[in-house]
Amino acid sequence: MKIIVAGGGHGGIAAASILAKRGYDVTVYEKNAEKDMGYDWTDIFAPSALDAAGFPMPDKSKYSYKENMTFYGPGFHTALRQNIPEDKLEIKMERADIYAHIIGCAKENGVKFVFECPVLGPVTLGTRVVGIKTEKGDFYADLVIDACGIDSPVKRGLPSSCGINPETGKNNQFYVYRAFYDRATDDEVEDKYKVCLFAEGKLGIGWIATEEDVTDLLVGRFEPFDLAEAERTAEYYRQSNPSLGKKLKRGGQFVKIPVRQPLSKLVCDGYAAIGDSAYMTVPIIGSGIANSFKAAKMLADTVSKDYDGAFSSDSLWEYQVKYYSALGSGFASLACVKEALTVFTPDELDYLIDNGVINAGDMSIDADTTDLSSILSGKTPDDIKKKVRGVVKDKALLKKMLGVGKKMAAVISVTAAMPKRYYKPDVDRWVKNYEKAINMSLV
Numbered sequence: 001m002k003i004i005v006a007g008g009g010h011g012g013i014a015a016a017s018i019l020a021k022r023g024y025d026v027t028v029y030e031k032n033a034e035k036d037m038g039y040d041w042t043d044i045f046a047p048s049a050l051d052a053a054g055f056p057m058p059d060k061s062k063y064s065y066k067e068n069m070t071f072y073g074p075g076f077h078t079a080l081r082q083n084i085p086e087d088k089l090e091i092k093m094e095r096a097d098i099y100a101h102i103i104g105c106a107k108e109n110g111v112k113f114v115f116e117c118p119v120l121g122p123v124t125l126g127t128r129v130v131g132i133k134t135e136k137g138d139f140y141a142d143l144v145i146d147a148c149g150i151d152s153p154v155k156r157g158l159p160s161s162c163g164i165n166p167e168t169g170k171n172n173q174f175y176v177y178r179a180f181y182d183r184a185t186d187d188e189v190e191d192k193y194k195v196c197l198f199a200e201g202k203l204g205i206g207w208i209a210t211e212e213d214v215t216d217l218l219v220g221r222f223e224p225f226d227l228a229e230a231e232r233t234a235e236y237y238r239q240s241n242p243s244l245g246k247k248l249k250r251g252g253q254f255v256k257i258p259v260r261q262p263l264s265k266l267v268c269d270g271y272a273a274i275g276d277s278a279y280m281t282v283p284i285i286g287s288g289i290a291n292s293f294k295a296a297k298m299l300a301d302t303v304s305k306d307y308d309g310a311f312s313s314d315s316l317w318e319y320q321v322k323y324y325s326a327l328g329s330g331f332a333s334l335a336c337v338k339e340a341l342t343v344f345t346p347d348e349l350d351y352l353i354d355n356g357v358i359n360a361g362d363m364s365i366d367a368d369t370t371d372l373s374s375i376l377s378g379k380t381p382d383d384i385k386k387k388v389r390g391v392v393k394d395k396a397l398l399k400k401m402l403g404v405g406k407k408m409a410a411v412i413s414v415t416a417a418m419p420k421r422y423y424k425p426d427v428d429r430w431v432k433n434y435e436k437a438i439n440m441s442l443v
Helices: 010-021 048-052 095-108 227-238 289-305 313-341 346-354 381-389 395-416 424-438
Strands: 002-006 025-029 042-045 063-065 070-072 079-081 091-094 112-114 119-125 128-134 137-140 143-146 173-183 193-197 204-210 214-221 244-258 271-273
Touching: 002 010, 002 128, 002 137, 010 025, 010 095, 010 143, 010 289, 042 095, 042 289, 048 289, 091 095, 095 112, 128 143, 173 227, 204 227, 214 227, 214 244, 227 244, 271 313, 289 313, 313 395, 313 424, 346 395, 395 424
Parallel strands: 002 025, 002 143, 025 112, 070 193, 143 271
Antiparallel strands: 042 091, 063 091, 070 079, 119 128, 128 137, 173 214, 173 244, 193 204, 204 214
């Protein structure tokens, strides 16, 4: 049986590696050259995810452990310092080294790669995906795994009858500029990994990570911005962060990542989405590598059970059930926390931080975070309501906070009701209810 992976996303390559090792004929089609895989920066992820996908740990010279972050509100009044246990710390690797490692392993397992081959869309026969269109021609397979990213042309080209909504939605995509500048001073820095929420009152985040010889700057917004704005923002951060130099050493790239609830429907006949194509990031921090590796194992196990090679919505639905059960349901409710940040004013956010409604424990988020109970003092929406009612007296802010609790409750309820077996009328009804819940307004 032949399987195509459209795009070289981490989850797609991981699924390809597992399936090829199990005897499937798997080919990855990727737009970039092999030498250009990965952005010119570091990434963080939980090392346990490598094992989940069947990858060995890379050589120790290729990674280090990430330090805890310190979060600040718009007014920089209160420092919220993470305290993630050592055994939960993520590893930090160059994106190019991550790709070199997993591509090398995948090739050893028998995966074929076609680089410099942009994917243009799906080839369909009725409601079934039977292949992909590329700049090098059409290619056919029994199953297409979509790892083309947030704006996947495969997902966007699916017939509406497949029931997969390709629209990301407002405030659900994050525009990021990342650059490494020289380290301008040798002075000791107390908070080496500083994250700024809504600096200058802008809807977004920034970070300044002071390393041995460079300073890593990230500027993230919910709306597109240009290089001039990125450079102006960098100058703003230099006023209070003298280690941030002006000489660009590397990076200087813009990317877009999903920060929302997982895709409502991951599969249709002959098709399965993974990684950014399926919005598999931790909604608050945007990290998705670990989730994609874990999802790859779930998808490969589901595919391997389809002995007839039908790869229908029916047989692939188990993959969605597994993902939502292990990760997706938690991320769906966690995304409500991210959405809350988009409706607070800078003064309201400062108030919540300064008065302990948002505290250091709430910000101790890592790539293994899968639900609200691991980051919030309250474990249920009702607990959150009790917490904020005791502190928040401003009626407008209280309304927003209670709106978060109401939406969380709706999302938790609907994800728990996802059908365990595929029956199209039931699935269509659930998808409609899920999308209604995740699109609820907080105010």
